[in-house]
Amino acid sequence: MGVFSKTCEYAMRAVFFIAHKTAPGGRVGIKEIANGIDSPEHFLAKILQDLSRRGIVRSAKGPNGGFYLDESALKRPLSDIVEAVDGKGIFLGCGLGIKQCSEINPCPLHHEFKAIRNQIHHMMYKTTIGEFNEDLDLGITALKK
Amino acid sequence: MGVFSKTCEYAMRAVFFIAHKTAPGGRVGIKEIANGIDSPEHFLAKILQDLSRRGIVRSAKGPNGGFYLDESALKRPLSDIVEAVDGKGIFLGCGLGIKQCSEINPCPLHHEFKAIRNQIHHMMYKTTIGEFNEDLDLGITALKK
DNA sequence: GGCATAAAAGATATAAAACTCTTTTGTTAT
DNA sequence: ATAACAAAAGAGTTTTATATCTTTTATGCC
Structure with missing residues (x-):
């Protein structure tokens, strides 16, 4: 398994896809998203429902409905998605899984891990949801094979 | 969930504990290890069986038996434990979970993630199993609450 | 109003990870 | 040899993550 859960990976890819597809305005349906990021449709639907409840994406039912983002x-930073789906654990938790690990009661890897956690957090925080639209447009980056 | 699986967290803590406890020689039993790192005994037994098969720890049955390490x-680098338990995915995989993500077909986060993966790998590779014994001895670091 | 569309919600299924319990095998000491 | 010890191995169970299917609700259009 990677750094994030599968759910979180799908969430990030889906939000990037929505940002990209609806950049000029409009909405994009769940089928197109699932296809565009190569994820199971119904599972992704659940994930987007959740992101919608949390105000990260917006949705509209009915004809011409679908998912979109507000300005x-x-x-928003990417870390908002990660925190919504996986929680803050990835940015805060102990590398060895010790609950009470802290500055005053550190595990052997505490300081080394802190540096890494901070770097992950910093990267996810400085990166915004919308900043990849151009590269996706140009085909420089991809959200599936 | 953290960066590593729970299995991997227990594995690292257990190996640190064994290194620490058997530093002067001798062996340490599964009960003492499980207690010392606050992990479920039988589950940890499975993990150590696996590490033993892979040559990361050694074991002896019977009276005065238990787990120990060879010189x-x-x-050895900590990355050996991580790779044995969780595989190399954490050091190599795509942050967005895209199978075909690579230098020539990168995902939007590819380059940022590469830096982080490399830092994790570097940290785990430069860190050795034995280097924390002194701090553990002095009570500066801990392997459980 | 009635119909088509599309997401929301609910219920269920499958797979993997985490954890437990029991039996077996090998070792040591008497 | 046999009794006690301790890990190895095998066979579960429980929990969590992942995935699917069905029904309901909201919206736009005619």
Whole structure:
């Protein structure tokens, strides 16, 4: 398994995809998203329902409905998605899984891990949801094979 | 969930504990290890069986038996444990979970993630199993609450 | 209003990870 | 040899993550 849960990976890819597809306005349906990021449709639906409840994506039912983002969402940091799905654990937890690990009661890897956690957090925090649209447009980056 | 699986967290803590407890020689039993790192005994037994098969720890049955390390194990990098338990995925996989993500077909986070993966790998590779014995002795670091 | 569309919600299924219990095998000491 | 010890191995169970299917609700269009 990777750094994030599968759910979180799908979530990030889906939000990137929505940002990309609806950049000019409009909405994009669950089928197109699932296909565009190569994820199971119904499972992704659940994930997006959750992100919608948490205000990270927006949705509209009915004809011409689908998912989209509001202006401010494009400027949000990626860490908002990670925290919504996987929680803050990845940015805060002990590398050895010790609950009471802290500055005053550190595990052997505490300081080394802190540096890594901080780097992950910093990277996810400085990166915004909308900043990859251009590269995706140009085909420089991809969200599936 | 953290960066590593629970299995891997227990494995690392257990190996640290064995290194620490058997530093002067001798062996340490599964009950004492499980207690010392606050992990479920039978589950840890399975993990150590596996580490033993892979040559990371050694074991002896019967009276005065238990787990121990050979000399060379103390100089091994921590990454050996991680790879044995969780595989190399954590050091190599795509942050967004895209199978075909690579230098020539990168995901949006590819380059940022590469830096992080490399840092994790570097940290785990430069760190040896035996290097924390002194701090554990002095009570500066801990393997459970 | 009635119909088509599309997400939300609910219920269920499958797989993997985490954990437990019991039996077997090998070792040591008497 | 046999009794006690301790890990190895085998066979579960429970929990969590992942995935699927069905029904309901909201919306737009005619």
